[in-house]
Amino acid sequence: MKKQYSILHTILIILTIALMFVPFAEFKDGTIDSLNADIQKQTDRLASEQAKYERYVEQGKSQKDLDKQQTKIDKQQAKVDELLAEKEAALANAEAGGLKFALLPSQMPEGIQFDMTVVNAQGGLYPTEFTSLYILIWAAAVLLVATLALVLAANNRLVSKFYTYASFTNLVAALLMFYVVMRVRAIPVKLPYSDPTINWWVALPMILLPIVTLFINIRSVTNTKRSMIYVLCIAFSVLSLLPFWIMIVNATRNSQQIQGSVSLIPSNFLGHNWTVLQTKNFNILTGFKNSAIIAFGSTVLSVYFSALTAYGLTVYKFKGAKFLYAVVLAIIMIPGQVTSTGFYMFMYQLGWTNSYLPLVIPAIASASTVFFFKQYLEANFQVSLVEAARIDGAGEFYTYNRIVMPIMIPAMATMGIMAVIGAWNNYLTPLMLLTDPGMKTLPMMVKELRGDIYRTEFGSIYLGLTMTALPLLIVYFAFSKYIIAGVAVGGVKE
Numbered sequence: 001m002k003k004q005y006s007i008l009h010t011i012l013i014i015l016t017i018a019l020m021f022v023p024f025a026e027f028k029d030g031t032i033d034s035l036n037a038d039i040q041k042q043t044d045r046l047a048s049e050q051a052k053y054e055r056y057v058e059q060g061k062s063q064k065d066l067d068k069q070q071t072k073i074d075k076q077q078a079k080v081d082e083l084l085a086e087k088e089a090a091l092a093n094a095e096a097g098g099l100k101f102a103l104l105p106s107q108m109p110e111g112i113q114f115d116m117t118v119v120n121a122q123g124g125l126y127p128t129e130f131t132s133l134y135i136l137i138w139a140a141a142v143l144l145v146a147t148l149a150l151v152l153a154a155n156n157r158l159v160s161k162f163y164t165y166a167s168f169t170n171l172v173a174a175l176l177m178f179y180v181v182m183r184v185r186a187i188p189v190k191l192p193y194s195d196p197t198i199n200w201w202v203a204l205p206m207i208l209l210p211i212v213t214l215f216i217n218i219r220s221v222t223n224t225k226r227s228m229i230y231v232l233c234i235a236f237s238v239l240s241l242l243p244f245w246i247m248i249v250n251a252t253r254n255s256q257q258i259q260g261s262v263s264l265i266p267s268n269f270l271g272h273n274w275t276v277l278q279t280k281n282f283n284i285l286t287g288f289k290n291s292a293i294i295a296f297g298s299t300v301l302s303v304y305f306s307a308l309t310a311y312g313l314t315v316y317k318f319k320g321a322k323f324l325y326a327v328v329l330a331i332i333m334i335p336g337q338v339t340s341t342g343f344y345m346f347m348y349q350l351g352w353t354n355s356y357l358p359l360v361i362p363a364i365a366s367a368s369t370v371f372f373f374k375q376y377l378e379a380n381f382q383v384s385l386v387e388a389a390r391i392d393g394a395g396e397f398y399t400y401n402r403i404v405m406p407i408m409i410p411a412m413a414t415m416g417i418m419a420v421i422g423a424w425n426n427y428l429t430p431l432m433l434l435t436d437p438g439m440k441t442l443p444m445m446v447k448e449l450r451g452d453i454y455r456t457e458f459g460s461i462y463l464g465l466t467m468t469a470l471p472l473l474i475v476y477f478a479f480s481k482y483i484i485a486g487v488a489v490g491g492v493k494e
Contacts, residue, residue, distance in 0.1 A: 003156050005220045009213050013148045016177075016209040020141060023100035024202035025184050027112055027193040035087045042083055046076040099193065103180065103206075104141060106134040113190040136180050143173035144210065151217075163221040167214060167228060174210035181207055247469065250462035258458045269459055276460035280449055284467055287442040292471070293356055294430070294441060295423040298363035302419050303412050305364045310373030311404055315386055325374070331367035337428075344432050354436045359429060369415050376411040413479040420475050424468075442468040 053069045099109035108130050150166035181203050189195050218225045250258050253267040277284070313325055347358040381404070389399040405412070427443040434440060446464040449457070 002220060005216055006151060006154075006156050009151055009216050010148060012209050012213045012216075013144055013151075016206060016213075017141065017144055019202060019206040019209070020103040020137075021105075022202050023102045024181070024199045024206065025101040025196040026199065027099040027101070027109060027189055027196055035083055039080065039083045039087065042076065042080045046073065046080055049073045049076050101184065101196070103137045106137045112187075112193060114188060133180065133183060136176055136183075140173050140176035140180060143169045143176070147173060147213070159221070163217060163224050164227050167217045167221075167224045168231075170210055170214045170217065171228070171231070174207070174214060177210055178207050244469070244473070247462055248466050251459065251466040253459055253462075255456065255458045258462070270463070273457070273459040273463040276457045277449075277463060280460070282445055282449065282460075282464060284442075286438060287440065287445045287468075288471070290356075290439055291424055291441045291443075291468075294359045294426075295420050297356070297360040298423045299416055299419040301360065302363040302366040302369055303416050306366045306369035306415070307373045307405065307408055307412060308400065309370045310377055311400055313370075313374055314377045314381065315383055328367045328370050332371060340428065340432065347433060353433050354439060355433070356439075358433055359423075359426075363419070363423070366419070369419065372415055373408065373411055376408065381407060417476055417479055421472055424472055 049069065049072050053066065053073060056066055056069055099112065101109060147166045147170045150162045150169065154160040154162035154166070181198070184196060185198050187196055214228075218228050245264065246262065249263060249266050251273060252270045253263065254269045254272065257263070257267060257269075313321055343358075343362075347353060350358075352358045385403055386399055389403055394403075424441075425443060426441075427447065430441050430444055434444070442464070446461065446468055449461045449464055
C-alpha cells in the first residue's frame with residue numbers, strides 16, 4: 001500500500017473510533033407529550049359533561065339531577081387540574097435535551113428501560129437486556145483498533161498479508177457498526193422517555209468511514225482485492241443456500257418451535273413429522289412417481305424438440321424463417337394464465353383429463369427454450385460443420401444427433417434443469433386436469449397438508465417441502481458442471 005493511502009486509512013480509522021465517543025442517540029423526556037394527550041382527553045370529557053348539564057337545564061330537569069350532573073363535572077375538573085399540576089411539575093423537572101447515548105464507553109443512561117408491551121407484541125424480536133449490545137460495541141471497537149494495528153504493522157509494504165487480515169477485521173467491524181446503530185435505533189423505550197432519536201450527522205460517518213477504509217484497502221492492494229472477492233462470493237453462496245437449510249432444519253422441528261423463532265440447528269421431531277405425514281395419507285412414493293413422469297417426460301421432449309427447432313431456424317435458410325421466429329418470440333410474451341381456460345377446455349374435449357398426456361405432450365412447443373437455444377447456436381455454432389458433414393455423406397438427423405447435440409450439451413443441461421424445476425413445481429395445471437387421488441403430484445399433496453382447520457402441522461409441511469425439493473437439488477448438482485463449464489468446440493474458422 002502506498003504511503004499516502006496508509007496515512008489516509010489510519011486517519012479514517014482513528015476518526016471512526018473518536019466518533020464512537022460522541023453521543024449519537026437521544027432519549028427525549030416523553031412525559032409532557034403523554035400528559036398533553038391525557039389532558040386533551042380529560043378536557044373533552046369535561047366539555048361533554050358540561051354540555052350535558054346545559055341540556056338538563058333546557059329540558060327543565062329537577063334540581064337533584066342537576067346536582068348529580070354538577071358532581072360529575074366537578075370530578076372531571078379535578079382530574080384536569082391534577083393533570084395540569086403534573087405537567088407543571090414535569091416542565092420544572094424536565095432535563096434539557098433529554099438523555100444522550102454514545103457507543104463508548106457503552107453505558108445506557110440511567111432510567112432507560114425496555115417497553116415490554118412492544119417486546120412481547122413483536123414475539124421476542126427485541127433483546128430484553130443491553131449486555132449483548134455492549135459486547136458488540138466493544139467488539140467493533142477492538143476490531144477497528146486491530147485494523148489500525150495491522151495496517152501499521154505492514155509498514156507501507158506493497159504486498160503484505162497484514163493488509164488482507166486488516167481487510168477482514170475492517171469488514172467485520174463495519175458490519176457490527178451498522179448493526180449496532182440500527183439496533184439502538186429500534187430500542188422500544190418505556191415512559192417517561194421516548195424511543196431514541198438518531199443524530200445521523202454522527203451516525204452516518206460512524207457507519208460509512210469503516211466502509212471507506214475497506215475500499216481504500218481493496219483498491220490499493222491486489223491480494224486484498226482477491227480475498228474480498230472470495231468473501232463476497234462465499235457470502236452470496238451462503239445467502240443462496242440459507243433458505244434451503246432453514247427448510248431442512250424446519251423439517252426436524254415441531255409447529256411450536258417453527259412459530260416461535262428461526263433456528264439453524266436441527267431438532268429431534270423428524271420422526272414425529274414423518275408420522276404426521278403418514279396419518280394424512282401423504283404417499284411419498286406415489287407423489288415421486290407422478291411428479292417424475294410429468295417432469296422428466298416433459299423435459300426430455302421440451303429440450304430435444306426445442307433444440308431441433310432452434311437448429312432448423314439457424315441452419316436452414318428458407319422463406320418465412322424470420323416470421324416463424326417472430327411468432328416464437330410473440331408466444332413468449334403471452335402469460336400462461338391467459339390460455340389456461342382454453343387449454344383446459346381443449347383437453348376436456350379430447351378426453352385427456354386425468355391423464356399425463358396434457359402435462360407432457362404440450363411441452364414439445366416451448367417457445368422460451370427455442371429462443372434460448374437459437375441464441376446459443378448463433379454464438380457457439382459454425383454452420384460449416386454441417387456442410388462438412390453433408391459432404392461426408394451424413395444424413396440430417398445423424399448430423400443433428402451426433403454433431404450438433406454434443407455442442408449444445410451445456411445449453412441443454414441449463415434448460416433441462418429449468419424445465420425440470422418448472423414442471424416439478426407446477427401446481428396450477430395438474431390441479432386443473434388431475435382429480436384422481438392416485439395421480440396427484442407432490443406439490444398437490446403438500447398443499448393438502450394444510451387442510452386441517454383445527455391445527456396446522458408446520459413441521460410435516462416443511463418435511464413434505466424438503467422431500468419435494470430434494471430431487472431438484474440432486475438434478476441441479478448432477479448437471480451444474482455443464483452449466484459452468486465453458487464451451488470449447490473445435491469449430492472450423494471461415
